[in-house]
Amino acid sequence: MKRFTEIITGAVRDSVSDIHITGEHPIVTRRYGKIRFHPDMKLSHRQVDDLTRKLLSPWQLEKLRNNKSVDISVNMTNARLRVNIFTTLRGISMAIRLLPGIVPTVEALNLHPFLHEIPKYPSGLVLICGPTGVGKTSTIAAVINDMNKNRDCHIVTIENPIEYAFQSNRAFIQQRELGDHVPSFAQGLQDVLRENPDVIIVGELRDPETMHLTMNAAESGHLVIATMHASSPEEAIYRLCNAVPPEFQAEIRYQLSLTLRVIIVQQLIHYERAGFRVPLLTIALGTSSFRNLIRENKLNQLAGAIEMSRGEGMFTAERYKQEFLDSREHFVPYSQSFYISSDVKLVDNVYHSPLTDDRAHVTEVRQEPKEREPIRPVARHVAEPPQTTGEEADHGEMVTIDEDLSLSEVIEGLHYENQEGAGVSRHR
Numbered sequence: 001m002k003r004f005t006e007i008i009t010g011a012v013r014d015s016v017s018d019i020h021i022t023g024e025h026p027i028v029t030r031r032y033g034k035i036r037f038h039p040d041m042k043l044s045h046r047q048v049d050d051l052t053r054k055l056l057s058p059w060q061l062e063k064l065r066n067n068k069s070v071d072i073s074v075n076m077t078n079a080r081l082r083v084n085i086f087t088t089l090r091g092i093s094m095a096i097r098l099l100p101g102i103v104p105t106v107e108a109l110n111l112h113p114f115l116h117e118i119p120k121y122p123s124g125l126v127l128i129c130g131p132t133g134v135g136k137t138s139t140i141a142a143v144i145n146d147m148n149k150n151r152d153c154h155i156v157t158i159e160n161p162i163e164y165a166f167q168s169n170r171a172f173i174q175q176r177e178l179g180d181h182v183p184s185f186a187q188g189l190q191d192v193l194r195e196n197p198d199v200i201i202v203g204e205l206r207d208p209e210t211m212h213l214t215m216n217a218a219e220s221g222h223l224v225i226a227t228m229h230a231s232s233p234e235e236a237i238y239r240l241c242n243a244v245p246p247e248f249q250a251e252i253r254y255q256l257s258l259t260l261r262v263i264i265v266q267q268l269i270h271y272e273r274a275g276f277r278v279p280l281l282t283i284a285l286g287t288s289s290f291r292n293l294i295r296e297n298k299l300n301q302l303a304g305a306i307e308m309s310r311g312e313g314m315f316t317a318e319r320y321k322q323e324f325l326d327s328r329e330h331f332v333p334y335s336q337s338f339y340i341s342s343d344v345k346l347v348d349n350v351y352h353s354p355l356t357d358d359r360a361h362v363t364e365v366r367q368e369p370k371e372r373e374p375i376r377p378v379a380r381h382v383a384e385p386p387q388t389t390g391e392e393a394d395h396g397e398m399v400t401i402d403e404d405l406s407l408s409e410v411i412e413g414l415h416y417e418n419q420e421g422a423g424v425s426r427h428r
Contacts, residue, residue: 001054007041008076011098015334018133022093023048032276032334033268048092052085063179073161073177082163097133103145103164104138108332110278111139112324114313115264118225119147124261124286125218127205129230134268135279136227137163140201143225147171153198158188160203171199178203189213193220202226208243215240215252218259233263233284234302237294250297257295260286267317274331282306283315 011019011029018030023045027038043051055074056064064070069086082097106115118126128136141164144155148171155171160178167173174195182188185202186209192200205211205228218224230236240256241249265282284290284306293301306314315323 001051003043003047004051005076008081008096008098017098017334019096019098020094021048021051021096022088022090025090033270045091048094052092052094055083056085060179071161071179073163075165080163080165082161097163099138099163103166104142105145106142108336109135109138109142110274110328110331111142112281112283112315112320114283115139115143116146118143118262119151121223121261123218123221123223123259125215125256125259126223126225126261127228127230127236127263128225128266129228129233129236129263130266131229131231134266136266137203139264139266139279140225140227144171144173144201147199148173154196155199155201156192156195156197157201158182158185158192158203159201160185185210186213189217193217197222199223199225204228205240211240211243212252215255215259219255223261230265232265232303233282233306234299236263236265237299237302241299253294253297257291260291260294262286265317269321271325271331273326274333276331276334278325278331280317280325281315281320282317283313283320285309285312285314287312287314 007019007021007027010016014029014031016029016031020028020030021043023043025042027041027043029036029038052064053061055072056070060070060072064085064087069084072083072085074081074083080099082099084095086093086095106113128139130136144157144164144166147153147155148166148169151171153171155173157173157175158178159175162175162177166175176182176188178185178188182191185204186207189200189202189210190213200217200222202210202214202224203226205214205226214224214226228236228239230239237256241252244252263282263284263286265284267280268277269280270276271278284302287309290302290305290309293299293305303316306316310319
């Protein structure tokens with residue numbers, strides 16, 4: 001574990017964003033989007049296995065055995081890590097994403113000032129889209145951070161895993177992690193409506209049920225912020241509509257036309273003038289004209305609507321680069337927004353209750369069963385059975401068993417009846 005801590009400390013110092021560890025192979029890091037091998041840094045298969053046992057709880061180890069992979073978040077040297085542990089030809093491997101010890105701000109991430117408007121929305125649906133690894137989670141964290149400073153509200157997050165740990169300031173923030181605190185996004189969304197939230201954060205919209213419940217939450221008067229894997233606003237709308245059968249898609253489009261606030265599609269590009277990667281955004285606002293196109297199923301016109309809505313604050317990726325990035329004089333380097341801080345407490349109160357431990361061993365107080373006296377079949381007079389018709393006789397014999405008798409007692413009674421007839425009555 002000491003070696004692992006040294007690796008993480010060095011990675012944070014060098015502004016590394018990702019680390020890959022596998023047995024008997026040089027450690028691989030990613031810095032500013034480029035892969036680099038470290039031949040002098042290598043862990044054996046056994047060291048990787050031992051590290052895995054130290055990082056995972058018993059139920060997470062069980063999940064690794066069953067699914068051959070597991071996602072966790074880890075606090076290390078005042079920085080948080082998102083770790084995916086999975087099995088490969090080389091045995092156990094780890095893909096580690098480093099997250100800042102400090103929750104980032106909109107300015108520190110070099111994002112457009114428009115994002116300061118999102119915390120002001122009283123309700124509606126906000127979608128942050130883009131491929132994996134472009135900083136969607138960091139963007140949402142910056143929005144939550146802004147909200148935490150300026151708005152009195154109750155925020156509930158459903159994440160997989162929890163990447164940024166928040167301390168409540170003006171906002172009361174409660175974070176739930178898939179697996180540890182809630183079995184699924186769908187269950188979390190069903191629960192959250194009974195938890196009196198103002199703002200709901202959904203880590204990822206992937207399956208149809210989660211998408212449907214998310215739109216219902218936005219329609220019920222909450223501000224819902226969620227991420228999706230989509231490369232354009234049009235694709236995001238298509239995915240939401242196609243999450244239901246065709247006969248219900250008109251209803252989904254109507255829901256979206258009522259609740260949609262903004263769709264942001266995020267990319268990371270290497271910007272020569274800055275010398276490092278910065279976010280490149282497409283911003284589509286839920287204006288009346290944009291919503292009408294959704295309601296009328298004219299999704300092929302959405303890209304044109306964004307292009308024509310410059311005066312309303314919308315940006316295509318090209319215009320965003322020309323009008324925002326190219327005009328910006330100063331960019332915050334990654335090393336400044338991501339650093340170790342010994343002065344900041346990462347989490348205000350972390351506690352794992354044994355009452356919710358799936359593997360908890362609960363001692364039950366059981367009374368020893370009282371010894372029962374053996375039941376002796378009691379001889380009873382059995383009346384002469386009535387004559388049956390041939391059709392009734394075809395059904396065979398009906399056996400009526402006393403409910404209080406055990407199986408062994410029934411068998412004993414059947415045997416005893418052949419001699420004296422008791423315990424079991426037979427009717428033709």
